[in-house]
Amino acid sequence: MAMVGPENAMAWGQWKLRGGWWKTVPLLLGYMGIVAVAIAATVQFNPKYRGQVLVGWTTGLMGLEAAWVILLGCGRVTTAIRQDVVSRMMESHRMMPMPASHAVLGYIMGATSQAMLLFAATFMMGMFTSSAALITFERWAAASMILLTFAMFMWCVSALSGFLPRGAGGIVWMILLAPLFGEGGALSLLPGLTVLVSPIIGRSVFEMNAGWSLEWTYVMALAGQALFGSVCLVGAMRRYRRVDAAVFGTALGLGLLAVWAGLSFAGIRDWSEFRPTWARVRVTEQMQVLASISIAILLAILPVTAAARATAQRRRQVLMNDPAPMPRLAPWFVVVAAATALIVAIGFAPASVVVWRNEAAVRTAIVVATGLTGIYFVARWCYRFMAWAFWPIAVWMFVTWFVPLLVDMVRFALSSDPDAPALTAISGCGVPGALGLIWSGDAAQTTVGMGVQVAVACVPLIAWLVVSAQRGSGSREIKINFNNALLEDPR
Numbered sequence: 001m002a003m004v005g006p007e008n009a010m011a012w013g014q015w016k017l018r019g020g021w022w023k024t025v026p027l028l029l030g031y032m033g034i035v036a037v038a039i040a041a042t043v044q045f046n047p048k049y050r051g052q053v054l055v056g057w058t059t060g061l062m063g064l065e066a067a068w069v070i071l072l073g074c075g076r077v078t079t080a081i082r083q084d085v086v087s088r089m090m091e092s093h094r095m096m097p098m099p100a101s102h103a104v105l106g107y108i109m110g111a112t113s114q115a116m117l118l119f120a121a122t123f124m125m126g127m128f129t130s131s132a133a134l135i136t137f138e139r140w141a142a143a144s145m146i147l148l149t150f151a152m153f154m155w156c157v158s159a160l161s162g163f164l165p166r167g168a169g170g171i172v173w174m175i176l177l178a179p180l181f182g183e184g185g186a187l188s189l190l191p192g193l194t195v196l197v198s199p200i201i202g203r204s205v206f207e208m209n210a211g212w213s214l215e216w217t218y219v220m221a222l223a224g225q226a227l228f229g230s231v232c233l234v235g236a237m238r239r240y241r242r243v244d245a246a247v248f249g250t251a252l253g254l255g256l257l258a259v260w261a262g263l264s265f266a267g268i269r270d271w272s273e274f275r276p277t278w279a280r281v282r283v284t285e286q287m288q289v290l291a292s293i294s295i296a297i298l299l300a301i302l303p304v305t306a307a308a309r310a311t312a313q314r315r316r317q318v319l320m321n322d323p324a325p326m327p328r329l330a331p332w333f334v335v336v337a338a339a340t341a342l343i344v345a346i347g348f349a350p351a352s353v354v355v356w357r358n359e360a361a362v363r364t365a366i367v368v369a370t371g372l373t374g375i376y377f378v379a380r381w382c383y384r385f386m387a388w389a390f391w392p393i394a395v396w397m398f399v400t401w402f403v404p405l406l407v408d409m410v411r412f413a414l415s416s417d418p419d420a421p422a423l424t425a426i427s428g429c430g431v432p433g434a435l436g437l438i439w440s441g442d443a444a445q446t447t448v449g450m451g452v453q454v455a456v457a458c459v460p461l462i463a464w465l466v467v468s469a470q471r472g473s474g475s476r477e478i479k480i481n482f483n484n485a486l487l488e489d490p491r
Contacts, residue, residue, distance in 0.1 A: 010093070010103050014080055014110025024114055032121050035061075039129065054133035058140070061126040062206055065144060066199070068118040069151035074158040076111040081162025081236075090240075100237040107162075108155045119148070143205035149222055150198050156229035156236070160247065163239035185281040189291040191267025191274060192260055195224050200276045217273050220266055227259045246306050250329070253303030254338055260299055261342040264292035268349035285350035290439045292346050294432070297368060300339040304372050305389060307335045308379035332376050340369045347439075360438050366450055367438070371431040374400065374457035377464050400456050404430035404449070425449055 018024075039057050046053050084090040093103060123144050130140040187194040198221035199205045235247040248256060267274050268288050310329055317325035347361045378396045382389035408427040412420060423442070427433025428449025437446050 008102055008106040008109065009096070009098065010106025011110035011113075012106075014107060015113045017080075017110075018114055024117060027114070028117060028121050031118065032125065035064075035122075035125060039125075051133055054129050055135070058126055058129045058133055058135060059206055061122050061129060062143060062147070065119050065122045065126070066147050066151075068115045068122065069112070069148060070154055072118075073112040073115040073151055074154050076115060077108055077155050077158040078162040080111040081107055081159060082166075085163065090243075094240070100240045103240055104159055104233060104236045108159055112155060119144075143199075146198050146205050146218060149225060153196070153225035153229040156232045159236045160232040160239075163236055164247070185279075185283075187276060188279055188281045188283045189288060190264075190295065191271055191288055192224075192264035192292055192295075194274050194276070195221050195263045195267045196228065198222065198225065200278075201274050203277050215273070217270075224259065224263045224266075228256070228263075231256045231259060246309060248302045248306055250303045250307045250310060250335055253299070253306050254335070254342070257296060257299045257303065257339060257342050260292075260296055261345055264296070264346050265349040268292065268346070269351060285352060286439045286441075289347055289350060290435060293343055293364065293368075293435060293439075296343045296346060297371070297431070300343060300368070300372055301375060301393070303335055303339060304332075304376050305379045305393065307332055308376050308389070309383050312380065312383035333373075336369055336372045336376065339372060340365050343368050359443055363438050363443050363446055363450065364435065367431055367434045367446070367453065370450070370453045370457045371401065374460060377457075377460035380464055381460060400453075401430045401432055404428070405433040405436075408433060429453065 042053050042057070043050055081090075084093065096103075098106075126140055126144070127137065131137065187197070187200075194201065195217075198218055201217050201221060202215065231248075231252060234252060238245045238249070238252075239247055268285060271285075271288070307329060310326065311332070314326040314329065344361050344365045347364055374396065375393055378393055379389045382392050405427050408422075408424055411424070411426065412422050421442075423433060423437050423440070423445075425445045425448050428437055428446040429452040430449070431453070434446045434449050434453070437443060437449075
């Protein structure tokens with residue numbers, strides 16, 4: 001119970017900061033009284049439509065449940081952690097004899113305590129309205145539990161965003177607002193995201209009059225939320241232990257990529273089961289694969305850059321004769337190969353595309369591996385001389401990945417030929433354009449571009465090998481001089 005119960009000091013502190021029972025009990029009583037009076041009044045003044053009014057209130061209470069545990073809960077978790085980080089109270093918390101898991105879970109449970117009580121009060125009121133509207137208790141309870149499990153997943157994501165710089169909370173809002181973009185277009189393009197957003201799978205839990213039932217798709221969504229949320233929770237624990245720690249190490253980053261690849265594979269393969277019934281946008285399987293692979297490539301940058309950073313740190317430790325250096329890491333090409341394999345696996349999800357899928361998978365693997373290799377050695381350069389690599393990698397990606405695509409777009413916009421193709425071999429010189437050509441059926445146009453990508457990726461690789469060879473003797477000389485300095489001056 002020390003992890004999530006009242007014995008958790010962090011959870012108890014967050015609960016007391018929000019007023020404890022002295023503020024929460026009047027809030028609950030006032031909230032339940034106002035809602036109960038509103039329900040009774042609307043039913044009393046509309047006796048002919050009593051059943052419809054109660055169904056509407058049941059749906060409205062479901063929306064209130066979502067507002068309490070998702071909107072209010074996520075905001076409270078992020079705010080609680082970020083306030084302690086900004087005020088440096090987090091440095092004091094790190095000195096307490098409390099495991100990181102207890103601390104992070106304490107933030108979550110304490111910050112969401114009032115939201116959970118409001119959810120419970122709403123659930124009890126919904127029991128009466130659903131029963132009066134002839135909606136079974138199992139239907140009401142199952143829908144509420146789906147909302148609650150999704151909210152718990154979002155709390156884990158919010159806890160991680162609280163440790164990240166400002167603006168990272170946009171990840172949470174992106175997941176919450178994705179269903180509103182283009183009448184479900186974002187969800188149709190990213191089936192993996194649809195699997196995570198369990199309340200809107202198939203027939204939404206908010207459709208009280210529909211023939212809704214608890215399907216296997218919700219079990220799949222629950223498993224995905226548990227895995228994805230666990231990765232975010234571990235990342236938050238890493239940042240709680242040390243402010244300079246990488247949120248996602250190599251193994252954790254590959255785990256996050258594996259979860260996304262699995263969710264995307266399941267969502268694309270059984271899209272007819274996961275597709276929200278209210279989504280009007282229809283997309284092809286090739287478009288879903290391309291969009292899912294694009295997100296996977298961005299996620300693959302995390303383990304690749306983490307491997308580069310860890311390699312640079314271990315090299316410094318060995319050079320400085322650290323008595324306990326970091327353990328030897330997996331070679332960079334193993335990390336790149338593992339990330340590439342997970343990304344390419346998404347391409348085998350569609351059951352209908354079998355004629356040219358193998359060729360597309362091979363070309364996708366070459367393009368992805370080449371792009372990640374270039375990013376790895378750019379990161380190695382950066383971490384050798386500085387502590388960050390975000391902007392150099394961003395500039396490298398813009399110049400080598402997106403400039404060819406932009407050039408091709410300008411060519412297409414200035415062309416007077418009405419039959420001119422949107423993408424040509426020019427786009428194939430960059431990763432996004434090459435993937436677009438591959439999964440649109442024009443893979444043959446990427447042959448020259450793939451050669452250009454390999455040549456571009458070899459530039460930081462060859463430069464790194466040359467500099468490493470030249471500085472090999474210099475590093476040994478620095479190490480000898482450092483040891484002699486220690487012998488001459490023990491201080």
